Amino acid sequence: MSSSGPFLFCPYCRAELEARRIPDPNGPERRVCSACGFVQWGNSKPTAAGIVEDEAGRVLLARRVIHPFHGWWDVPGGFLEPGEHPEDGVRRELREETGLEVAVEHLVGVYMDTYGEDGGEHILNFYYACGVAGGTAGANDDVGELAWFAPDAMPERIAFPSAQIALRDWQRQRQRQRRRQKENR
Numbered sequence: 001m002s003s004s005g006p007f008l009f010c011p012y013c014r015a016e017l018e019a020r021r022i023p024d025p026n027g028p029e030r031r032v033c034s035a036c037g038f039v040q041w042g043n044s045k046p047t048a049a050g051i052v053e054d055e056a057g058r059v060l061l062a063r064r065v066i067h068p069f070h071g072w073w074d075v076p077g078g079f080l081e082p083g084e085h086p087e088d089g090v091r092r093e094l095r096e097e098t099g100l101e102v103a104v105e106h107l108v109g110v111y112m113d114t115y116g117e118d119g120g121e122h123i124l125n126f127y128y129a130c131g132v133a134g135g136t137a138g139a140n141d142d143v144g145e146l147a148w149f150a151p152d153a154m155p156e157r158i159a160f161p162s163a164q165i166a167l168r169d170w171q172r173q174r175q176r177q178r179r180r181q182k183e184n185r
């Protein structure tokens with residue numbers, strides 16, 4: 001499985017593409033078709049993931065059965081469909097991968113990462129704090145196993161550096177929220 005690198009030929013008219021720095025001569029190089037004007041613009045691919053907490057304060061992680069990070073624990077989520085809001089994406093992915101209906105509580109943050117081998121492609125990840133709204137957790141799709149982890153007893157190998165940062169941020173936000181709740185009591 002290779003990531004989507006630059007096209008060599010125009011996907012519309014099959015002419016060979018040229019590498020050109022447009023519109024900014026100092027900007028990134030793009031593949032351009034001088035026959036029909038096609039330009040391969042690059043973007044980071046958006047994903048949405050859910051940090052789902054149960055009533056005991058544990059976090060749901062899924063063991064990956066696909067590359068990259070085969071066998072590692074992961075925050076459930078996936079690539080967005082065209083036109084899909086990341087909040088809808090996270091609900092859909094969680095339903096597909098875990099069988100759970102989740103309630104999106106807040107955006108933890110937006111994190112950059114890469115996906116795939118040889119550097120992979122750029123991804124832009126939306127991480128949401130979620131609660132369980134219904135359903136029963138059971139591994140589906142590209143997930144081998146599901147398990148709930150206490151925040152202070154997380155597995156050592158968690159896939160994607162961005163997920164580890166998001167989990168740390170989520171924990172910090174959660175502690176802050178608990179402190180505030182205690183102060184208001």
Ligand SMILES: [Zn+2]
Binds near residue numbers: 010011012014034038
């Ligand atoms: Zn063309």
